[in-house]
Amino acid sequence: MTTLKAVACYLPDKRMPVEDVAGQLELTAMQVRLFRRYLGMSEIRLDLGGTPLDLLSAATARLGALRGLEHLVRYVLYARALPVVVPYPVNPVRDLCRSFGLDHAVSFTVSHQACASGLLAVDIAGRLLAEDGDPDALALVVTGEKAFTRDAQLVPGMSIFGEAAAACLVGSDGPADRVISYAVNVRGEFDGRLDEAPEMASRFEKEYPTSMAEAMTTAADQAGVSLGELSLILPHNVNALFWQRLCRRIGFPVGRVLLDNVPVAGHAFCADPFINYVTAMERGLLRSGDRYLIAAAGVGATFAAMVVEH
């Protein structure tokens, strides 16, 4: 049984109002208003001058549960949305391992499900640990990316990406949040540049909520719960309006979807659900035995959902 033993996150201090990134993103004044008023995005965080390693290190340094257990970490997985983030031969995940006493661990990157790769990495980590056979063995999933080009920072009319990072210690046993199910709905027909294929973009837009709902329903079914029985949904922060509309469609109370970070952090690639988990813990929103759902979607397109018992 895959378990989430501890989660930490890092949000850079630098807050950038949407108006301040409008120029570089070539947003009109009306598009800025659209993000603020309808999509619920007011600002993003940026780690100005920082590197991907800085982001990953900041999150991992906050993962207190890792201290003293480094020798038990067998795998380090870097989950990210973008396939290329640094020039060769820079390797932030190996540098991270060296910095945190994890040089012995097998490390690799998971990227082909874009912003849904974080959940895939947790699933892979759990399966590797299950094969490993040592109930004390651990895996570290890290995520955090630079919003370093316009393409990396904007899905027009849908989302603005910011910089943040998360670190999640995954185990296979013991007291922790237990992953009960994981469902993934891969829609490869949506691979490509949405801004260059309007017909595909239109179909993607139409099928996005349906595909997300299907993954969530499948994960809930596999976990043996109805969506209504879930205490909380920890979403990806694509925008607030998407979740408000999806909730109406599936009859789930939007008040039980943690959207508080959308206006203040934007969409931080694969890190959103982990950041939202930390917020949920800080606010005491989960009680022992509660079942909650983590949801994420990635362009390309992948829709993923995971039901977890706290």
Add this chain to the structure above:
Amino acid sequence: MEQETAPQLSDTGLRQRALDAIAAVLPRVLAREGLVIAPEMKLMSDLGMRSASMLELLLELEDHLDIEIDVEDIDAAAMTSVGDLADYVAGHAITNA
């Protein structure tokens, strides 16, 4: 938490004003000045609109009509024509009372 329901206006007068406003602002939103807008025109297939441009249009209509529009239950796929959009505006205008 209970969400307060905003008072909404729904009247044929507002629908006609919405149609007039759409005809006035849509050519500019589409960057197709001179385009004559008719209620039966299809937003996506005839005019090439998508959700994002639809939301931009609603913001323009808010300014033009001096109202706020609740977009939470907007369904771009079901709202096919200019007339449908005017119906939506008339049914989802929020007063500030």
